[in-house]
Amino acid sequence: MSEFLSIAISILFHGLAMAMVLYLISVGLSVTMGLMGFVNLAHGAFAMAGGYTLVILMKQQNLPFGVALIAAIVICVILSLILERLLYRRLYGGDELDQVLMTMGLIFASVGAATYLFGPVSQSLEPPAVLRGQLNFLGRDFPTYRSFLILCGALLVTALWLGLERTRFGAQIRASVDNLRMAQTLGINTSRLFTAAFALGSGLAALGGGLGADFLNVGPNYALEYLVYFLIVVAVGGLGSIRGPFVAALIVGVSDTAFKYLAPQYGAFFIYAITMAILLWRPRGLFGQSA
Amino acid sequence: MTDLSSRDLTGDRKAVVDAFARRHRFKWYEAIPWIAAAACYFLFENYHALGAQIFATILFALSLDLLIGFAGIVTLGHAAFFGVGAYAAGVMAANGWHEPFSEVLVAAVLAAGVGFASGLIVLRTTGLTLLMQTLVVAALLQELANKWSSVTGGSDGLLGMKIDPIFGLYRFDLFGDTAYVYCLAVLFVGWLLARNIVYSSFGRSLTGIRENTNRMHAIGAPVDRRKIVIYTISAALAGVSGALIAQTTALVGLNTLALSKSGELIIMLVIGGIGRLYGAFIGVPLYMIAQDRFSQIDPIYWYFWIGLFMIFVVVFARGGVLGVFERFLQRRRSR
Amino acid sequence: MSAPALQTKSLVKRFGALVVSNDINFTLERGARHALIGPNGAGKTSFVNLVTGVLTPSSGEISLAGENITDLSRAQRVKRGLVRTFQISALFKKLTVLENVTLAIAEREGAANDLWRPAGHHRAIIEEAYDLLVPLGLADEALRPVTELAYGRQRMIEIAMAVALKPKVLLLDEPAAGVPPRETGAIIETIEKLPGDIAVLFIEHDMELVFRVAQRITVLVQGAVLVEGTPAEIADDPKVREVYLGESKH
Numbered sequence: 020m021s022e023f024l025s026i027a028i029s030i031l032f033h034g035l036a037m038a039m040v041l042y043l044i045s046v047g048l049s050v051t052m053g054l055m056g057f058v059n060l061a062h063g064a065f066a067m068a069g070g071y072t073l074v075i076l077m078k079q080q081n082l083p084f085g086v087a088l089i090a091a092i093v094i095c096v097i098l099s100l101i102l103e104r105l106l107y108r109r110l111y112g113g114d115e116l117d118q119v120l121m122t123m124g125l126i127f128a129s130v131g132a133a134t135y136l137f138g139p140v141s142q143s144l145e146p147p148a149v150l151r152g153q154l155n156f157l158g159r160d161f162p163t164y165r166s167f168l169i170l171c172g173a174l175l176v177t178a179l180w181l182g183l184e185r186t187r188f189g190a191q192i193r194a195s196v197d198n199l200r201m202a203q204t205l206g207i208n209t210s211r212l213f214t215a216a217f218a219l220g221s222g223l224a225a226l227g228g229g230l231g232a233d234f235l236n237v238g239p240n241y242a243l244e245y246l247v248y249f250l251i252v253v254a255v256g257g258l259g260s261i262r263g264p265f266v267a268a269l270i271v272g273v274s275d276t277a278f279k280y281l282a283p284q285y286g287a288f289f290i291y292a293i294t295m296a297i298l299l300w301r302p303r304g305l306f307g308q309s310a
Numbered sequence: 311m312t313d314l315s316s317r318d319l320t321g322d323r324k325a326v327v328d329a330f331a332r333r334h335r336f337k338w339y340e341a342i343p344w345i346a347a348a349a350c351y352f353l354f355e356n357y358h359a360l361g362a363q364i365f366a367t368i369l370f371a372l373s374l375d376l377l378i379g380f381a382g383i384v385t386l387g388h389a390a391f392f393g394v395g396a397y398a399a400g401v402m403a404a405n406g407w408h409e410p411f412s413e414v415l416v417a418a419v420l421a422a423g424v425g426f427a428s429g430l431i432v433l434r435t436t437g438l439t440l441l442m443q444t445l446v447v448a449a450l451l452q453e454l455a456n457k458w459s460s461v462t463g464g465s466d467g468l469l470g471m472k473i474d475p476i477f478g479l480y481r482f483d484l485f486g487d488t489a490y491v492y493c494l495a496v497l498f499v500g501w502l503l504a505r506n507i508v509y510s511s512f513g514r515s516l517t518g519i520r521e522n523t524n525r526m527h528a529i530g531a532p533v534d535r536r537k538i539v540i541y542t543i544s545a546a547l548a549g550v551s552g553a554l555i556a557q558t559t560a561l562v563g564l565n566t567l568a569l570s571k572s573g574e575l576i577i578m579l580v581i582g583g584i585g586r587l588y589g590a591f592i593g594v595p596l597y598m599i600a601q602d603r604f605s606q607i608d609p610i611y612w613y614f615w616i617g618l619f620m621i622f623v624v625v626f627a628r629g630g631v632l633g634v635f636e637r638f639l640q641r642r643r644s645r
Numbered sequence: 646m647s648a649p650a651l652q653t654k655s656l657v658k659r660f661g662a663l664v665v666s667n668d669i670n671f672t673l674e675r676g677a678r679h680a681l682i683g684p685n686g687a688g689k690t691s692f693v694n695l696v697t698g699v700l701t702p703s704s705g706e707i708s709l710a711g712e713n714i715t716d717l718s719r720a721q722r723v724k725r726g727l728v729r730t731f732q733i734s735a736l737f738k739k740l741t742v743l744e745n746v747t748l749a750i751a752e753r754e755g756a757a758n759d760l761w762r763p764a765g766h767h768r769a770i771i772e773e774a775y776d777l778l779v780p781l782g783l784a785d786e787a788l789r790p791v792t793e794l795a796y797g798r799q800r801m802i803e804i805a806m807a808v809a810l811k812p813k814v815l816l817l818d819e820p821a822a823g824v825p826p827r828e829t830g831a832i833i834e835t836i837e838k839l840p841g842d843i844a845v846l847f848i849e850h851d852m853e854l855v856f857r858v859a860q861r862i863t864v865l866v867q868g869a870v871l872v873e874g875t876p877a878e879i880a881d882d883p884k885v886r887e888v889y890l891g892e893s894k895h
Contacts, residue, residue: 124620131614250442331765530723
C-alpha cells in the first residue's frame with residue numbers, strides 16, 4: 020500500500036510539473052484561437068525560441084538563470100511582435116486554411132533556422148546549483164528543479180488568472196473572446212488588444228519553453244515534435260478558454276507520466292486514445308462553449 | 311412576353327446550359343503533364359528513380375487536394391494513410407507476398423478502412439480540433455508502428471522487401487526504369503479517378519461544403535456522410551501512393567507516418583496551388599527537384615528556405631503557381 | 646390530411662439559465678403566409694434554428710404535416726419539405742448563380758450522391774435551375790459568380806435556392822435584411838409570387854413587407870408568444886404597441 024502511495028505521489032508530482040509547462044506554453048494558443056480565431060500552429064516555435072535563448076545565454080554568456088530567463092522572454096516577445104506586425108496581422112479574420120499554411124511555413128522555417136544556428140543536436144538545460152539535487156519534504160525526496168517548476172507554475176497561473184479577472188486588460192480580453200463585435204462597438208481597440216494578447220501568449224510560451232527545457236528537449240524539431248501536445252491541451256480544454264487548458268494540461272501531464280511509468284512499452288499510445296475519447300464525448304472540449 | 315423574346319431566351323438557355331454542362335470535358339492543356347512525363351523519360355535517363363518518387367508523391371498530393379482543396383477538410387495527418395499503405399505493401403513484400411498490384415490493392419483497402427474508421431471520429435469536429443485529431447490519428451499509428459517492431463521493424467525501418475517483376479516481365483531495376491513507368495501508370499489511373507470525382511455531382515457538392523457548410527445542411531445535403539466518403543477515397547489514394555513508394559524504394563520507415571511528411575506534402579500542394587486538381591502536378595516536381603538539387607549543396611538551409619517560401623506564397627502569391635498564372639491570364643484578358 | 650403544415654408544442658430551449666424559447670405553441674397552416682415578428686433578441690432566429698434542427702430543443706415537440714420531426718437531422722427535415730433561408734446571405738459566393746441553384750436541385754434529386762458521372766450529364770437539373778432563374782430576372786447573370794451581384798439580387802438567389810427544393814414549408818429569415826429600399830419591392834414581389842401550396846413563415850423587421858404579405862402575424866417577446874392574429878388585430882393590439890412598436894398607452 021505504501022509503495023502504491025509512493026508511486027502515486029511520484030506520478031502526481033512529475034505530472035503536475037509537466038502540466039505547468041504544457042499550460043504555460045499552450046494558454047497563449049488558446050487565447051489567440053478564442054480571441055482572433057487564429058490557428059497558430061507555429062506557437063511552439065516561440066516556446067522553442069525561449070528554450071534556446073535561455074540555454075544559450077546561460078552557457079555562452081554565463082548569465083545567471085533568472086536574468087537569462089527574463090532576457091529570453093523579452094527577446095521572444097519582441098520577436099513575436101515583429102512577426103505579428105509582418106505576417107499574422109495580414110491573416111486575421113481570414114481563411115483558416117491560409118493561417119494553417121502560413122504558420123506551417125513558419126514551423127519549417129523555425130526548424131531550418133534552429134538547425135543552422137544551434138546545430139541538429141538538442142540542447143540541455145543546466146539549472147543553477149540551488150535548483151539542482153533533491154529537496155526533502157515530509158520525509159520524501161523530490162527533485163529540486165521540478166519542485167521549483169511547480170511552485171513557479173502555480174504562482175504564474177495564479178497571477179495570470181487574477182490578472183485576467185482583475186485588470187482592465189483582462190476584462191477586455193474576456194469580453195472580446197465572448198463577443199468580438201460587441202467588444203468593438205463598446206470601443207475596445209481590438210487591434211491593439213490582439214497585439215498585446217499575442218505578445219503575452221508568446222511571452223508565456225517562451226517562459227514555458229525555457230522552464231520546461233528539461234521535459235521538452237530543446238531541439239530544432241521542437242515546434243513539430245510537440246505540436247500535438249499543445250493542440251491537445253487547447254482542444255481538450257476548449258478553444259478560447261483560460262482555465263480549460265489548465266485542466267487539460269493536468270490530464271495530459273499526469274496521465275502521460277502515469278502511462279510512461281506504468282506501461283512504458285505502449286509509449287504515448289494512451290494519451291492519444293484518451294484525447295480521442297474525450298473529444299468524442301465533448302467535441303468542443305471540456306470547457307468549450309456548447310452548441 | 312412576346313414570342314420573339316421567348317425564342318431568344320430559349321437560345322440563351324441552350325447556350326448557358328451547354329456552357330455549364332461541358333465543364334468536365336477534357337481540355338488540351340490537361341495533356342501537358344503526361345506528355346512532359348513521357349518526354350522526361352527519354353530526356354533524363356539518369357533520373358528515373360527520382361521521377362518514380364515524384365509520380366507517387368503527386369498521387370499523394372492529389373489525394374490531399376481532394377480533402378483540403380475540394381471538400382475543405384484541413385488535415386495535418388494525411389501521412390497516416392500514406393504510412394498505412396506503405397507498411398501494408400512493405401509487410402507483405404517482406405513476408406512472402408511479392409506481387410506488386412495485389413499489394414497496392416491491399417494497401418488501398420487498408421488505408422481506406424483506416425480512413426473510414428478515423429473519419430467517423432475526427433470529421434465530427436472542425437478547425438483546430440480537427441487539425442489536432444487528424445494529427446493524433448497519425449501519431450497513434452506512428453506509435454503503433456514504432457512499438458510493434460516484430461512486424462514493422464520499429465525505428466530501424468522495414469527491410470528485406472522483395473517485389474516480383476510486373477506481369478512477371480518487368481523487373482524493378484536499380485535505375486528505376488520500370489518504377490518510372492509503373493508509378494506513372496498508377497498515377498494516371500488515380501488522376502482519372504480524382505478528376506471524375508471532382509467533376510461529378512458529388513464533387514460539386516463537396517465544393518459546396520467547402521464554400522458554405524451550413525448552406526449545404528440547409529439544402530438537405532448529408533454533409534457528414536459526404537465528408538466521410540471523400541475522406542475514405544482520399545485515404546485509399548494516399549495508401550496507394552505509400553505502397554508505390556514502398557515498392558520502388560524497398561524501404562519503409564516511421565517517417566512515412568510523421569507530421570513532417572504531412573507538412574511537406576501540404577507545402578508542395580500550396581506551391582502548386584490548392585483546389586485546382588493540377589497544383590499537385592506542379593508543386594510536387596518543383597519541390598522534389600529543388601530539394602534534390604538544393605539539399606546536395608546545403609541540406610540545413612532547405613527547411614528554412616522552403617518555410618520562408620511557403621509564407622511568401624500564402625501572403626503574397628495566393629493560390630500558388632497556378633493561382634498566380636490564373637490572375638496573370640485574367641489581367642491579360644481584361645485588357 | 647388536415648394536420649397543419651408545421652406545428653410546435655411546448656417548445657423550450659435553454660442555454661444554462663438563459664431561456665431563448667419559452668413554451669412556444671405555434672401553428673402554421675397549409676399554404677399560409679405567416680409572419681413572425683418581435684424586437685431584437687426575442688428569439689426569432691432561435692425558433693427557426695430549433696424548427697430546422699440547427700439547435701436541439703430542451704423539451705417540446707415539432708411536427709411537419711402531422712409527422713413528429715423533433716429528432717430528425719437537418720438534412721432529413723429538408724427531404725421532408727422543410728426549407729429555410731438565412732438572415733445574412735449564405736450562398737456559395739465563389740460559385741456561379743446557376744451552380745448555386747443547381748446544387749440545391751441536385752441535392753433534392755439525390756444526384757449529388759453520384760460519384761462517377763460528370764455533373765454536366767445531369768442536364769435536366771441544369772435546365773430546371775436555369776428555368777427557375779428566368780422569372781426572377783437572374784437568367785442573364787446565370788454564369789456570373791454570386792459575389793459580383795448586388796446584395797438584393799443575392800437575396801433573390803437565396804429564395805430561388807429554397808424554392809428549388811420544392812418545399813412544403815418555407816422559412817424566410819429576414820428576406821429583406823440589408824437590402825436597399827429600392828430593391829425590397831422586387832423581393833416582396835418574389836415572395837408574393839411563391840406557389841400557393843407552399844406554407845411560408847417569414848421573420849421580418851420591414852413592416853411594409855410584413856403587413857403587405859402576411860395573413861397572420863405572431864409576435865414573439867423574450868422567447869415566448871405574446872400574441873397572434875391577423876395584421877389588423879396585431880396593429881391594434883395595445884400589448885404589441887407597447888412592447889414592439891415602442892409606444893406606450895397609459
